[in-house]
Amino acid sequence: MKPARYGPFKYVPITRRPQLEWPGGARVALWVNPNVEFFGLDDVMPGNSNERVSPEHARVPNMRNWSLRDYGNRVGVWRLMDILSRFGIRASAALNSEVCVHHPEVIEAMLERGWELIGHNRTNARRLNEMPPEREREEIHATLDTIEKASGRRPVGWLGAGLAETWSTLETLSQAGIRYVCDWVNDEQPYTMEVGKPRLVALPYSVQTNDVPAYFDFKQSVPEFEQTLRRQFDVLYRDSEHSGRVMAIAVHPFVTGQPHRSVALERALEHICKHPGVWLATGWEIVQHYLASSFAKEI
Numbered sequence: 001m002k003p004a005r006y007g008p009f010k011y012v013p014i015t016r017r018p019q020l021e022w023p024g025g026a027r028v029a030l031w032v033n034p035n036v037e038f039f040g041l042d043d044v045m046p047g048n049s050n051e052r053v054s055p056e057h058a059r060v061p062n063m064r065n066w067s068l069r070d071y072g073n074r075v076g077v078w079r080l081m082d083i084l085s086r087f088g089i090r091a092s093a094a095l096n097s098e099v100c101v102h103h104p105e106v107i108e109a110m111l112e113r114g115w116e117l118i119g120h121n122r123t124n125a126r127r128l129n130e131m132p133p134e135r136e137r138e139e140i141h142a143t144l145d146t147i148e149k150a151s152g153r154r155p156v157g158w159l160g161a162g163l164a165e166t167w168s169t170l171e172t173l174s175q176a177g178i179r180y181v182c183d184w185v186n187d188e189q190p191y192t193m194e195v196g197k198p199r200l201v202a203l204p205y206s207v208q209t210n211d212v213p214a215y216f217d218f219k220q221s222v223p224e225f226e227q228t229l230r231r232q233f234d235v236l237y238r239d240s241e242h243s244g245r246v247m248a249i250a251v252h253p254f255v256t257g258q259p260h261r262s263v264a265l266e267r268a269l270e271h272i273c274k275h276p277g278v279w280l281a282t283g284w285e286i287v288q289h290y291l292a293s294s295f296a297k298e299i
Contacts, residue, residue, distance in 0.1 A: 001170055001195050007184065008170065009193045009202065012299050020189055020244040020295045026279035027240035028233065029286050030272060032091045033159070033182070033205070033250045034080055035120065035212075036106065038098040039069050043125035050216040069254045073103050076257015083262060085113060087269050092283040094120035094159040094182075094250075097143040100150035107150050116282040118157030119143045119178065127164040137172050144176055157283050159183065159205065170195040180287045188236065188245045190290040191299065201287050203246070208232065210250035211261070222264045229268035237275060246286060247272075 001008040022029050039045060044058040045065040084091055093110055095117045100107055110117065121127065122143050128136050140158075148154040158173050159182040173181060174196030181193075182205040193200040207213045209232050214220045220228065229249060236245040249265070251257075256265050272278060281289075290296050 001167055003167055007186075007193075008195045009191055010299070012191070014188065014243075017189070017243065018295055018298045019242060020290075021293065022244045022279050023289060024279070025277065027244060027277040028236050028275075029244060029246045029279045029281050030089075030233075031203075031246070031248055031281055031283050031286060032084060032089050033094055033248055033283070034077065034091050035094045035124075035159070035250060035252045036073070036077060036096065036099055036110075037069065037120070037124040037161075037252070038073070038096040038102060039066055039123060039125050040098075041066050043123065045069075045125075050212055072252060072254030072257050073099065073106060076253030076255075077106055078109070079257045079259070079262050080251060080253055080265075081109060081113060083266050083269070087273050087280070089269070089280050090114040090116070090282055092116040092118055092157065094118055095147060095155075096120050096123050096161070097146035097150075098123045100146050104150065111151055116157070116284055117147055117151055117153065117155055118159060118182070118283060119147060119155045120159050121161035122146070124161045127162045128160055128169055129164040129166050133166065133168065136166060136168060140169075140172050140176050144178075156180065157182065157203070157287075163205075163207075170200060174200055180283065182248075182283070188239075189243075190246065190287060190296075192296060201290065203283050203287055204248055206232075206248045206250060209248060211255045212250075212252055215255060215261075222261055225261075226264035226268050229264070230271050233268075233272045233275075237277075240277075 041061050045062040047053050093115050156179040158178045163183040180201040180203045182203050184202045185205050191202050214225045236247050
């Protein structure tokens with residue numbers, strides 16, 4: 001997309017849209033997005049609060065912060081799989097493709113559970129806006145190629161590491177076969193962008209109902225994060241009486257996979273899933289339904 005003052009999509013306030021209907025008369029489409037990530041022991045690691053570390057403060061190897069994230073892939077992701085399976089939730093995992101290389105057991109288990117895999121860079125140690133422009137296309141294609149080889153399915157969704165994009169990202173994603181992106185956290189319903197052939201869809205994502213910002217940036221306690229998830233759902237459920245909404249829950253295995261934090265997700269899902277009219281969907285299922293609807297054609 002060309003540099004511009006507003007995004008590559010129409011501004012349509014939610015109060016001036018037609019009714020969005022979900023399958024079976026559901027009111028809220030819930031999708032859960034585990035960020036399954038890989039860092040090398042020889043990478044510069046985020047700091048104690050998950051912040052990007054300046055070069056002058058970088059040290060390699062950083063065993064404390066690296067092993068915390070390695071815990072997510074050795075232990076935490078398996079706890080998340082068990083919790084989501086108990087509620088019949090098939091997640092859409094934002095996947096660093098290096099997980100395919102180093103932890104194929106995780107890929108196998110996610111596929112066995114019917115999870116969707118979406119692209120999330122090769123590693124979270126490198127973001128698209130932190131590399132030379134000529135490397136961005138290579139990064140995106142290498143990520144998708146590796147996931148396709150490991151899973152037998154080419155991803156159609158993308159969440160950038162750190163939700164990072166450049167002015168060229170959307171076109172490059174479209175050319176690589178991506179159909180929807182999750183980097184734009186500006187809506188509660190899907191919308192179509194004016195980029196790509198076919199045009200890309202923005203799927204609602206959140207940095208509010210997301211464990212990393214909640215615990216590291218907002219300094220929430222475990223009970224407070226549970227309440228955030230419950231209240232987010234309660235208001236969306238109320239507002240969806242006349243038009244459907246999307247709720248995204250983003251979790252990281254090294255964070256919510258910890259025993260004491262896993263309870264927040266478990267209890268929030270108990271609250272959400274006891275309501276009628278909650279569609280437990282993958283990201284691609286939501287996007288496919290949106291694209292086939294009259295809603296997408298009218299806005």
